[in-house]
Amino acid sequence: MAGTASVERVKDRATGLDKFVLREARGSSVEVYLYGGQVTFWKNNFGHQLLFVSNKATFKPPKAIRGGIQICFPQLGSHGVLEQHGFARNRFWSVDESPPPFPVATSNCHIDLILKTSQEDLKMWPHSYEFRLRVALSPRGDLILTSRIRNISSDGKPFQFTFAYHTYFSVSDISEVRVEGLETLDYLDNLQSKRRCTEQGDAVVFESEVDKVYLSAPPKIVIIDHEKKRTLVLRKEGLPDVVVWNPWDKKAKAMPDFGDDEYKNML
Numbered sequence: 001m002a003g004t005a006s007v008e009r010v011k012d013r014a015t016g017l018d019k020f021v022l023r024e025a026r027g028s029s030v031e032v033y034l035y036g037g038q039v040t041f042w043k044n045n046f047g048h049q050l051l052f053v054s055n056k057a058t059f060k061p062p063k064a065i066r067g068g069i070q071i072c073f074p075q076l077g078s079h080g081v082l083e084q085h086g087f088a089r090n091r092f093w094s095v096d097e098s099p100p101p102f103p104v105a106t107s108n109c110h111i112d113l114i115l116k117t118s119q120e121d122l123k124m125w126p127h128s129y130e131f132r133l134r135v136a137l138s139p140r141g142d143l144i145l146t147s148r149i150r151n152i153s154s155d156g157k158p159f160q161f162t163f164a165y166h167t168y169f170s171v172s173d174i175s176e177v178r179v180e181g182l183e184t185l186d187y188l189d190n191l192q193s194k195r196r197c198t199e200q201g202d203a204v205v206f207e208s209e210v211d212k213v214y215l216s217a218p219p220k221i222v223i224i225d226h227e228k229k230r231t232l233v234l235r236k237e238g239l240p241d242v243v244v245w246n247p248w249d250k251k252a253k254a255m256p257d258f259g260d261d262e263y264k265n266m267l
């Protein structure tokens with residue numbers, strides 16, 4: 001029997017935090033927390049959970065939730081004066097009650113969130129902005145994130161920021177995974193002081209720690225998980241670069257909110 005799509009606000013029992021649960025008629029679902037505006041769960045129409053969340057993730061502010069899709073804003077990584085990956089991932093977002101219209105219609109099953117400048121954040125980052133995030137689930141089970149960032153400072157002075165969807169995908173075994181779409185691209189290697197290199201292989205495979213920023217990547221990237229016999233197709237628009245990161249065993253052990261062996265199951 002086919003159901004209907006729904007969006008429900010619930011208080012998560014385990015974490016005590018508010019989240020939204022989006023459900024589509026054919027069985028897919030998504031969970032998104034107001035904390036961080038973070039998607040932590042995405043199940044497709046075949047019942048597969050596609051995102052990784054660490055068993056050791058703390059859902060306790062001010063620490064970011066280790067897994068799902070973190071919103072890194074206004075700074076990605078350590079490329080600036082702010083804390084690593086900026087502050088948006090550890091702020092409480094609000095529901096955006098009256099989002100401006102979208103140029104093209106998105107799925108009806110969605111939630112609009114917003115993060116605005118606070119007096120406290122102005123001390124660290126003196127710019128007034130509105131960050132609107134729409135999290136939508138399509139009837140096919142696709143997850144679609146759309147971000148709209150607006151400068152609302154009274155003097156109209158432009159500001160710069162970096163921004164990323166820091167996604168943790170769930171994979172069966174990282175050494176059985178390949179990523180297609182990044183071959184032949186130039187990348188900055190964070191493990192070599194951001195040295196610029198060129199990807200040589202015909203796909204990206206994993207045998208050790210990786211922390212690379214692929215420059216001007218194409219709009220379509222494919223993750224092939226041989227063991228799970230699953231192919232995940234990612235499409236992006238307006239975001240040029242792609243970060244590929246896996247901490248591998250040594251760094252995994254050094255992360256307090258990440259299991260020692262969990263690097264095998266995330267990408």
Ligand SMILES: O=P(O)(O)OC[C@H]1O[C@@H](O)[C@H](O)[C@@H](O)[C@@H]1O
Binds near residue numbers: 166211
């Ligand atoms: O521990 P954090 O702040 O969530 O960062 C995790 C990783 O995030 C990746 O995006 C970076 O490239 C890595 O360098 C970093 O270690």
